Amino acid sequence: MEFWPKKENFKKVIDIINRFKLEYKLKIKIKKNINKETNVLKINSEMAKKMLNWYPKLSFQKTLDYIIAYEKSLEQNKEPYKICLQQIEEYVKSK
Structure with missing residues (x-):
């Protein structure tokens, strides 16, 4: 059983950051991170839907x-x- 969403439902981390920047009128510059991190949040609730009948x-x-x-x-x-x-x-x- 897969526990990640379909590609079209991926959320980019930069989009969330930009939303917070807009809401808080932040003037921050994002630097390239030398640590390996994901650019996309792959959060999925499909298993919870199937096993628990839970829906967001x-x-x-x-x-x-x-x-x-x-x-x-x-x-x-x-x-x-x-x-x-x-x-x-x-x-x-x-x-």
Whole structure:
């Protein structure tokens, strides 16, 4: 059983970095890394779908939206518990 996604579902690390750069207005330069690292995130939930009948409820982009909103709320000294509750309520209302 394979535990990686189809090639068309790969997410490039640089795309995620660029999203955070945009959201946080970061001015960083990415240097070539001498360490061997992947350029693509190959995260797959197919095995969880088959074995546990589990399916992701959020798209990859919506997941990034929640992560960024959470981090920005932390920067504003909001309580993590309240941030999570707010995000859960938002998700439930969207269904």
